Amino acid sequence: MNPAVVSTGGSLIRALNARKKATSIDLGLGEPTLAPDIAYFEEAVRWVAEHGCHYTANVGDAHLRAAIARYYDYPAMRAAENVCITTGSQEALYVVVKTMLDPAKDELLLVEPAFSVYDKLAAVEGIALQRVSMPAQTGFAFDAQRILEALTPRTRLILICSPCNPTGRVVSRAEVAKITRALGERGGAPIYILHDEIYRELVYTEDAGSFGESYPYTIAINSLSKSNALTGLRIGWFMAPSEAMGELVKMHSWATSCASTVGQVIAARIFAEEALGVQQPWYAAARDAAMSAARDAGLPYVVPDGAFYLCVDVGVEDDVAFAYRLIDECDVVAIPGSNFGSASRGWLRTSFVGPPEALREGFTRIASLRATYEGAVRPNG
């Protein structure tokens, strides 16, 4: 067996979900509960009836790739050749981390709090990882200065998820400008930025920065999973400058050959109709309801700029133990903040994808467990 696989831990979220009961209020969900537009599926079936269900090129369907490049219009990746279709954003993440770094000498800088699979990808590839935390005291706001100070001579890739899972914070245009200006002035081999934009269509601010708009060494990752309630479609993509595409696509072809043809046909229809943001108003209303429920329950929270998560502060030292008690005693699933890095220890990630009344009841139970909780409080809690 490969010792890097064996020694890298599994998913805490999956372990928590395994304790879930049929009656549970599930605030741990990482996917939409909305229904996708079935018309796209019907069109795809007509397409298959006419064309069959063959492989696409490894890199993906040329028309879809051109449509994606056009939609984002990032200066360094405006052509179809800058886009590769993958099996969800998960495969895109894996391929980029594996390909862009030399395990013998390069480092990945991970901006935390962050999706808990990023560090595992580095671990399984034997890639050295540095972490830089955006502190709870500033509501986990992205801070260019902190990120830049964490660079080392070995840093070759910075991984940023914005809108952020779990915090919901978005990197502002000003912070993007500070980071890209400093990176541009460094000289030497470029430091790439891997911008995971999977929640890009779900933002509630005018000031959402995108590294692809100004930084030529950006690799952007996205999918239709969150924007269009299509997690099960498994269609994602990475966009990268031309000089990186050859190696990235080669690695992608070994990992999965190519993405689902049916999924790519559906994706092409969605891009043709520019229907990526259609569900955003639903999430904006759900976010308002979530913040209102947290206030009513007396739970401190971070105002999310994007995504569909509300991080609430329960101020405990051992948030994993708290989360297990929350399931076992209160029948509520929420994800402990320490799962996403040390800065969010003592917080819980809740998601507002479900019915508002369930969220309200869930928050009441969280506040109630917190009020009677006899465990240690977090030093800064």
Add this chain to the structure above:
Amino acid sequence: MNPAVVSTGGSLIRALNARKKATSIDLGLGEPTLAPDIAYFEEAVRWVAEHGCHYTANVGDAHLRAAIARYYDYPAMRAAENVCITTGSQEALYVVVKTMLDPAKDELLLVEPAFSVYDKLAAVEGIALQRVSMPAQTGFAFDAQRILEALTPRTRLILICSPCNPTGRVVSRAEVAKITRALGERGGAPIYILHDEIYRELVYTEDAGSFGESYPYTIAINSLSKSNALTGLRIGWFMAPSEAMGELVKMHSWATSCASTVGQVIAARIFAEEALGVQQPWYAAARDAAMSAARDAGLPYVVPDGAFYLCVDVGVEDDVAFAYRLIDECDVVAIPGSNFGSASRGWLRTSFVGPPEALREGFTRIASLRATYEGAVRPNG
């Protein structure tokens, strides 16, 4: 960049295909030209309309996995927990090779001629590879003795594709028994067999061995791509004994999270109707036509026991140069045998998935180029 990715070559087949013209007779195809049954797609759309398009569990849908385990009925992997659904057999191959071997000390033994991506997977993971060739003199027949003699103390995985791409040969029950008996008598850490069975449903012999039927350390890989003309569905799977599943599924979850939900719904319908072999008679007829056309063109060939390839002997030293001339001067695409290992150098892999008259014309042109070819002949050609 990761030097293992950079230094591992891309696909010769893709490079050849890039030279293809609209008028070309394409005997290089590695996928069916038949249409899939559209009814499964229509049912899947009704399913999505009712259930949405959510993630499945990382390991795949439980009902589909149980159906697959039941269908194959391999003694060491009879439960749903022994099956993981992947993005085609390509992801299954990648995950198994990456997870089952320790690059620091283990070796993969590859039985050649073999699908040209296997050795690249080992290379990109830094895994030492030994090759053992089934010789042309015996029609590339699988030979247990040769395979067993190639084992070293470091061999931990033997990779066998049967029915074989490119030769079409099938490992017989007797050869399977010889191999598994010898492996069972060795003692020490088990040597796993990775049996790529992707052409399992397309066999033309009663004597097709399956390692899963008798050897408990078998990992079997398959997909619906070839059996049901569904290469673009991207649904494959690996089956493994229970002790290996945890690590394999973990690696799978990092690579792609989970396979397409729509694809899994379609797959479940196909297994429920036991519709995996429905297209076999078409291929059996196409195989007869292909052998007849090769005979008429005077091209020596290996009688295929399975799959949809006919290997024909053109007896040249540089079969890559021959294949390029075949495209450029004769407008015929065929894959040079050296792409699959040294034993098949000087041969061409042709596929009989297309119209018989095109195959007949293609063989005539191959024979004609061979007759006038002034390049060196293969030492044994």
